[in-house]
Amino acid sequence: MANGSRQAAWEFFGTELKRRREDAGFTQVELGARVFVSGGYIGQFEQAIRKPQLDVAQRIDQLLQSGGFFERMWRKLIDDKRYADYFAEVVELERTATKIAEFAPTLVPGLLQTAAYTRAVMLAGNPFVTDAHIEEKVAARMERAQILNDATRPVYWVILHEHVLRIPVGSDALMAQQLEHITELVRQKKMLVQVLPTSAGAYPLMGRMVRLFEFEDAPPTAYTEAVYSGNLLDDPALVKRVQGAYDLLRAAALSPEASLALLESAAEDHRRCASTT
Incomplete structure (x- = not known):
């Protein structure tokens, strides 16, 4: 579904929510209290500013006796089978965010992956699936990454642990290409990257992607x-706690200039290793 038609569908979702809420005699605050979100969130759902989570849509259906209408709409708009159930909502957030800040402790984030890197990661976790299945997943990830090419792309700030640069996913040649892809995105000013060096030792959110x-x-x-x-x-x-932890990570990470130099150096190391094997 194209972004324009998707947004129109969410606006219809919001219009229907407002109509059925008012028909049931609830204010936004009253409905929110009964489905365990704030009244402000209900207002944002009705204006198609924010998308509800599945359990909220289900509780709205139960309360407004809408026969599963809102759950069905949610599944139509968010439940993309190309993604794991727990990740489909995240893809929707990526499409509407004005800023994304990410910390990756072990793997290159999906929005930055090359097709070859994605393929290697998928095969490592799914060695017995068909090539067609792998290629479907790769295509979905490449489609997600297109938001970085949009005129309205979000501000994208990534902190990579140095381990991400050093682990040769797939092969050294593949890793060199992957790191070169990231440096090119930085040079095109499509993102900002910092590297948390191994010398930093213990760090906030130890080992946790966020x-x-x-x-x-x-x-x-x-x-x-x-x-x-x-x-x-x-x-x-x-x-707010997660934002505070992310600020501490930024403080411990190398500067953007030093991080870019380390990315280039790591790419060269992988290139050198590839040429000797």
Whole structure:
């Protein structure tokens, strides 16, 4: 579904929510209290500024006795089978965010991956699946990355742990190409990257991937990922804690200039290793 038609569908979702809420005699605050979100969030859902999570859509259906309408709409708009269930909502947030700040402790983030790197990661975790399945996943990830080419692309700030640069995913030749891809995006001013060096030792959010989203007219959201699962954090106090941890990571990381130099050096190291094998 194209972004324009998707947004129109979300606006219809919001219009229907407002109509059915008013028909049931609820204010935004009253409905929010009954489905465990704030009244302000209900207002943002109705204006198509923010998208509800699945469990919220289901509770709205139960309360407004809408016969599963909002759950079906949610699944139509968000539940993309090319992505894991826990990640489909994150893809939607990427499309609407004005800023994305990310920390990657072990792997190159999906938005920065080359097709070859993605393929190597997918094959490592799924050695028995068909080539067609792998290529579908690769294509979906490449499609996500197109937001960095949009005129309205978000501000994208990434902190990579030095381990990400050193682990030869796929092969040294592949890693050299991957790191060169990142440096090219930096030079095109499509993103800002910093590297957290191994010499920094212990660091906040030790070993945990985290992504922070900011929006034009909605509160910030954080996303963290574990083994075959993910968590979207909407609670303002939790998001503020994650933002504080991210600030500490930025303080411990190398400057953007030094980080770019390290990326280039690591790419050269991988290139040298590839030429000797």
